Amino acid sequence: MEFFKIRKDIPFMRHALAFNLVSFITFLLAVFFLFSKGLNLSVEFTGGTLMEVAYSHPVDLNQARGKIEALGFKDVQVQNFGTASDILIRLPASKGVSAASQNESVILALKQADPTADLRRTEFVGPQVGDELAVDGLKALAFVVVGIMLYLAVRFEWKFSVAAIVANLHDVIIILGFFAFFQWEFSLPVLAAVLAVLGYSVNESVVIFDRIRENFRRYRKMNTIEIIDNAITSTMSRTIITHGCTQLMVLSMLLFGGPTLHYFALALTIGILFGIYSSVFVAAAIAMWLGIQREDLMKPGKGEVDPNDPNSGAVV
Numbered sequence: 001m002e003f004f005k006i007r008k009d010i011p012f013m014r015h016a017l018a019f020n021l022v023s024f025i026t027f028l029l030a031v032f033f034l035f036s037k038g039l040n041l042s043v044e045f046t047g048g049t050l051m052e053v054a055y056s057h058p059v060d061l062n063q064a065r066g067k068i069e070a071l072g073f074k075d076v077q078v079q080n081f082g083t084a085s086d087i088l089i090r091l092p093a094s095k096g097v098s099a100a101s102q103n104e105s106v107i108l109a110l111k112q113a114d115p116t117a118d119l120r121r122t123e124f125v126g127p128q129v130g131d132e133l134a135v136d137g138l139k140a141l142a143f144v145v146v147g148i149m150l151y152l153a154v155r156f157e158w159k160f161s162v163a164a165i166v167a168n169l170h171d172v173i174i175i176l177g178f179f180a181f182f183q184w185e186f187s188l189p190v191l192a193a194v195l196a197v198l199g200y201s202v203n204e205s206v207v208i209f210d211r212i213r214e215n216f217r218r219y220r221k222m223n224t225i226e227i228i229d230n231a232i233t234s235t236m237s238r239t240i241i242t243h244g245c246t247q248l249m250v251l252s253m254l255l256f257g258g259p260t261l262h263y264f265a266l267a268l269t270i271g272i273l274f275g276i277y278s279s280v281f282v283a284a285a286i287a288m289w290l291g292i293q294r295e296d297l298m299k300p301g302k303g304e305v306d307p308n309d310p311n312s313g314a315v316v
Contacts, residue, residue, distance in 0.1 A: 016285035030177020042187035099124035167283035197271030
């Protein structure tokens with residue numbers, strides 16, 4: 001299905017170096033923020049108590065934080081949650097103090113300062129459980145990366161495998177960089193979104209790589225750069241339809257899904273946007289610079305695809 005057809009190939013690879021320099025700088029900034037600021041891990045990873053408190057008016061965060069620290073709790077995080085009248089409080093686990101005791105003393109202190117304070121929800125995660133979740137999350141990320149590399153190496157060729165993994169890790173690091181820079185809460189749903197972006201991004205790369213392979217069989221007189229430009233141009237209609245529909249769904253979750261889905265949808269939104277960019281300007285360009293050529297993809301003894309056959313080529 002195509003909404004439109006571009007008659008002339010767009011010279012994407014002509015500007016590949018400039019776009020990849022932008023990607024490299026963005027990647028370095030993301031790494032810098034990850035090391036300098038770190039991720040704002042939720043209590044699911046760090047262990048501790050999470051409290052959501054609502055007021056009837058905008059809250060002074062410094063005043064609320066001071067009331068809690070006056071109780072003897074250290075490293076308390078207090079931030080707005082959704083609106084200026086809702087706050088999210090994270091209390092690290094303390095030895096000898098139960099979660100119920102923490103909740104009771106905190107909400108009592110807040111009510112004394114402002115009787116309109118209302119405890120909406122509270123969650124507790126033990127430190128051991130948090131460590132296990134963090135380790136399991138890293139294992140899941142590693143398994144996904146290895147699985148994608150093996151899949152692409154078998155289906156295509158190792159140069160495409162390397163290109164796709166670099167592009168996918170580029171997307172993941174940039175998502176994490178956004179969360180580190182803005183200190184958005186990194187929770188299990190956000191980790192799930194990061195893993196989803198890995199799969200989503202590689203799907204776009206596979207479509208482009210598949211068309212590149214078919215183009216090598218179809219167009220004997222084109223060089224590698226022309227082959228890649230044609231592959232990207234010919235799949236643009238499919239890209240706009242697929243990613244446009246997906247982005248609309250994700251934006252609906254971001255705008256109307258409420259606080260529970262907010263950061264999950266935000267991570268997906270960033271990942272989808274950079275996934276499109278990386279598939280075109282990172283993955284395809286790296287494959288080109290690695291020296292991908294017709295001989296890498298054409299198996300000996302295989303017949304050529306008939307250029308007049310409308311059913312041949314990549315499915316878009």
